[in-house]
Each structure stands twice: as structure tokens, then as C-alpha cells.
Amino acid sequence: MIDLFIGRWPYVLTVVLMLIGLYGMLVKENFLKKLIGMNIFQSAIILFFIVHAFKWGATVPVYDHHLGDAVEAYINPIPHGLMLTAIVVSVATTGVGLALLVRIYRAFGTLEEPQVLERMQSRNRS
Amino acid sequence: MIESTLPIGVPLLLLGGAIVTVGAGLVRRSAAWPITLVVLVLSALVSVRQLLVVLAEGPLTHRLGGWPPPIGIEFAVDGLSAFVTSVVVVIALLVLLYARDAVRRETPEEEVPFFALLQVLLLGLTGMVLTGDLFNLYVFFEISSLAGYALVGLGSREAPVSAFRYLLLGSLGASFYLMGVGYLYVLTGSLNMADVASILPGLIGNPTLTIAMTMMVAGLSLKMALFPLHGWLPDAYTYASSTATAVIAPIMTKVSAYVLIRVLFFVCDPALRATIPVGSTVAWLAATGIVVGSVMAIAQSDVKRMLAYSSVAQVAYIGVGIGLGTPFALIGATLHILSHATMKSCLFLVTGSVQLQTGRRSLHSYEGLGRVMPWTFAGFTLAALAMIGIPPTAGFFSKWYLVLGGINAGEWPIVLIVVASSLLTAGYFFRLMEKIYANPSPSLKANDPGMLARISIMALGAGVLVLGVANFWFVGEVLQPALPATLRLTGM
Numbered sequence: 026m027i028d029l030f031i032g033r034w035p036y037v038l039t040v041v042l043m044l045i046g047l048y049g050m051l052v053k054e055n056f057l058k059k060l061i062g063m064n065i066f067q068s069a070i071i072l073f074f075i076v077h078a079f080k081w082g083a084t085v086p087v088y089d090h091h092l093g094d095a096v097e098a099y100i101n102p103i104p105h106g107l108m109l110t111a112i113v114v115s116v117a118t119t120g121v122g123l124a125l126l127v128r129i130y131r132a133f134g135t136l137e138e139p140q141v142l143e144r145m146q147s148r149n150r151s
Numbered sequence: 152m153i154e155s156t157l158p159i160g161v162p163l164l165l166l167g168g169a170i171v172t173v174g175a176g177l178v179r180r181s182a183a184w185p186i187t188l189v190v191l192v193l194s195a196l197v198s199v200r201q202l203l204v205v206l207a208e209g210p211l212t213h214r215l216g217g218w219p220p221p222i223g224i225e226f227a228v229d230g231l232s233a234f235v236t237s238v239v240v241v242i243a244l245l246v247l248l249y250a251r252d253a254v255r256r257e258t259p260e261e262e263v264p265f266f267a268l269l270q271v272l273l274l275g276l277t278g279m280v281l282t283g284d285l286f287n288l289y290v291f292f293e294i295s296s297l298a299g300y301a302l303v304g305l306g307s308r309e310a311p312v313s314a315f316r317y318l319l320l321g322s323l324g325a326s327f328y329l330m331g332v333g334y335l336y337v338l339t340g341s342l343n344m345a346d347v348a349s350i351l352p353g354l355i356g357n358p359t360l361t362i363a364m365t366m367m368v369a370g371l372s373l374k375m376a377l378f379p380l381h382g383w384l385p386d387a388y389t390y391a392s393s394t395a396t397a398v399i400a401p402i403m404t405k406v407s408a409y410v411l412i413r414v415l416f417f418v419c420d421p422a423l424r425a426t427i428p429v430g431s432t433v434a435w436l437a438a439t440g441i442v443v444g445s446v447m448a449i450a451q452s453d454v455k456r457m458l459a460y461s462s463v464a465q466v467a468y469i470g471v472g473i474g475l476g477t478p479f480a481l482i483g484a485t486l487h488i489l490s491h492a493t494m495k496s497c498l499f500l501v502t503g504s505v506q507l508q509t510g511r512r513s514l515h516s517y518e519g520l521g522r523v524m525p526w527t528f529a530g531f532t533l534a535a536l537a538m539i540g541i542p543p544t545a546g547f548f549s550k551w552y553l554v555l556g557g558i559n560a561g562e563w564p565i566v567l568i569v570v571a572s573s574l575l576t577a578g579y580f581f582r583l584m585e586k587i588y589a590n591p592s593p594s595l596k597a598n599d600p601g602m603l604a605r606i607s608i609m610a611l612g613a614g615v616l617v618l619g620v621a622n623f624w625f626v627g628e629v630l631q632p633a634l635p636a637t638l639r640l641t642g643m
Binding site for chain 2: 032047050060070074077104105108110111114118120128129131133141
């Protein structure tokens, strides 16, 4: 059991982070907190990719004459490149989410989910 | 594989179109619709040409920036992706005809952003279909989703709330997919679909592979609104503007279904699929979804919401086909992508027209509308009959293939559910039909919508019939060559 954690503690931490994010998205009642939960969740996935790409004692993936072709001397650049894209996507998603929240706040005057739902219902009835 | 620039044609046209639309919209707001129309007509021509070339000469590829795969990103088009691209663009084009007047009346302030976002949405969807790279697919996935959230958020006062919930769940789905891609990358060191497909057979029995596939399927099912992950769909469709619903409902869930087919049947090979219990799980969940969606649809009094729940049930048919995974079932699933896109867009266009003309949405208020809007409801009736699955409409044949597929797989309970669900569908549509063709009250003032909207509704209605009649040709010539060789019918 303990072996599972010793070698892989960064992975365990990303899973914990994912669960925190998921908890925020599903359990919190404030829309803004849900959005923050989503951000935490996405960050956990970004960290998962980065942790996987990391090597002890390796350097940036730019060709170095002293190191030559030794593959183990360079960090894998692909996950980093992918995650740059993922970060951009996550920023864009947050932007759209915040824009929607502004519209919700203007229409209902609150970001608390139960109250918003209540006001939606009462409008439909009238 | 033939090297060609055709695969990037449609996404590039749409990207250019979106930018030009925003630019021209700053000067003249009314320029947005004609520009979008031109772009979509061109895209439709390119996508149909691409389909013909692929059918005649075989798969096409394009290497972005000249980098060879698996290092570079590759756009790969085979029969299936060319087919789905054509469906997406042609349906969007038909809905666009209706959109001119509807968008101007429903969301007059947002006319330019609406059409620009529409093109970005289609850019994302066609990109998802055409790309041959798993991570690139995620990026297009998010492009289409972001445009989709914004489109759903326009419309009524409640729309932003449902759009926000859609955004949370949609991002969760995309994140799960990304996580799955991450695991696959850890295992194979590659992101190119063809390359991953050639590496995976050596990894059979690896538990990480099961986790990777489960995460990808879960994420895609969420976007596809497969039961029990359909929670976002009814609200999103009900509160969005009629044009947004008519574009998003028929197309977006289908593209996710396509990606599911791509991952399960093209990236995984049969021996690998047999070791992962994903197929039967998807089939059973989808079968439950058919029943739940249909029953919920019967319980609704708002017509648009009823159609939204019926979408849950109809997407589940595709899920059943994918889950069963037999040759007939896959034909059923792919044919249902097309037939459901045609009928659902037609139905949503009609409810949109009714809402624009009379402001009515509830089932009871549809009384007599069929008499005063004869052309519109002729299309509606055709599409509704196809939804129930009455021959010779398109809906009948896709269910027919699904039933055959279920019999081949020996899954009798699922066969029973697919057949019995036609009765449930008939339940909610006949109830509506009865109202529509009742005698109108004298105070009812409505008539058929303008010429363009009428053309799009009639074309989709007629399409349902034509697809049904021509389906043997269609299955033999287009869908059969599109499926992997191990999953083709023999002797057809």
C-alpha cells in the first residue's frame, strides 16, 4: 500500500486536486464557486501531464552540444506544449463562464443557485 | 492515403468566414447573414466534393505545416468523416435559410455575433471530425463547445443559467476526454490516431488502458448526452433561441457520437475491445436512456422541452448501435446520425416558427395550428412519422438496422426496448398530432413563415422521405465503405 504513494505521490496529489475541483463543481451552490471548482479540476489535469513529462536531472529540450543526442538528458517537450494549449482553452472557458455569470447576475440579481432557480420558477408561473 | 488539401478546406473556409463576418458586421449589421450563407454554400460544396473524392479514390490526408505524422498534426479523411462533415454542413446550411428572419426577431442585438459564433461552432465540429490527432480533437472539441455555450446563452432570460450548467458539465466531459488522452499518451507516446491504433494491440490487458478508454468514453458520453449524463440537455435546448436549438440539437451530440465511434472502432481493434467492457455498458445505459427519455418526453407539456427529451432518447439509439458494435448495429448508428439530424432540425424549426408567429409553446396551445400553417406542419408531420419509425421514412430504416444488429448480437432485451420505444414515441407525437389537426379557434391568427424558412422546413421534411426511400443505395455506397473492414456486412 505504502509503495503506491512513495513513488507516485505527485500523481496522488493531482487526483486529490481533481476531487477537490469535482467537489466544488457538484456540491457548492454558488455559481462562481462552481466555476472555480472547474478551474481547479482543469489545473489538476494540466499538472498530471506536466508531472508525467518531468525527469530528474534533465534540462530544457533545446539541443546542447555538451549533452549531444542523449535522450534522457532532455525533458519531453510535447506534454508541455500540449498543456500550453490546454491552459489557453481553460482561460477561454473561464472567460465564457464569467460572461454568462454577468448575464445571470443582471437578470436575477444573485449567483446563488437555489435563489436563481426560485426566481426562474416564479417568473414562469406568473 | 492520398495527400490533398481538401481536408482542411471546410475548417479554413469557416474560420475565414467567422473573421470576415465580425469585420463586415462592424460596418453593416445586415451583412452577417449573406456572408454566412456564401461561406456555408462553399463549405457544403467542398464537403460533398470531398465525400465523392473519398468514395472514388480512398482516404485523403493533409499534413499541417508539412510535418509528417506521428510528430506533426494530420488531417485524415475517410468515408465516415467525409460523410459526417457533409451532414454537419448541409444541415447547418438548411437551418441558416430559416435563421435570417428568426435571428433578426429573436436576438436583434446579437445578429453579428450569432452568425460569427455559428461559423466558429461549425469550424470546431468539422475540425473534430476531420482531424487525425487525438489532442487536436480535444482543441476542436473545446472550440465547438465554447461557441455552443455562447449560442445557447443567447435567447431568453433563463438561457444563461442553462448555458452555464452546460458549460460546467461540458468542460467536465472535455476534461475527462483529455485525461483519457493523457493516459493513452503515457502508454503509447503518440497522439496520432493511426499510430496509436498500431501500437495499442501490443498493450492488451494493461489496466491503464482500461482506465484511459473508460475516461474517454465517459467524457464523450457526457457531451453526447447519453443517459445518465444527459442532465444538461433539456434546459439548454428549451431556453436557447430557436435557431440555436435547431443547429445545436441535431449536430452537436452527433459529432460526439462520431468521435465515440472513431475511438472505439478505429483506434481500438476488435481483440482490444473484447478485453474492455465498455461496449456492453454503453449499450445498456443507452437502452435505459431510450426508455427514460421517451417517458420524460411524454410527461412534458412544453413542446420544445418534449423534443429535447426525445433527443435524449434518439441519441441513445445511436448509443445502442455503438454499444452493440455488430455490423448492422453500426450501420444503424451511422444512419441514425443522419436521419435524426434531419428530422430533429425540421421539428425544432417548426416549433421555432410557431413561437415566432404566435408565441405559443405549450402542447395545448398547438390546437388547430396545422390548419392555418399547412406547409410548415406537413414538414412537421413527416419528421414526426420518421421519429416514430414508420416506413418508408428514414427513421424506420435506422431502427431496422439497430434491431437487426441487436438480433445478431443476441441481446434480446435491447431489441425489445428498441421496438417498444416506437410505441412510446408514437404516444407523445400522436397526442400532438391530434391537437395540430383539430379545428382551430376563430381567434387563431398565424400563417406559414416566409419563403426561406418554408424552403428549409420543406427540404428537411422531404429529406426524411428521400433518405428513407434511397437508404439501400445510401448504405451500400456510402456507409458500408466508411466502416472498418472487420465490421462490414458480407454478401451485400
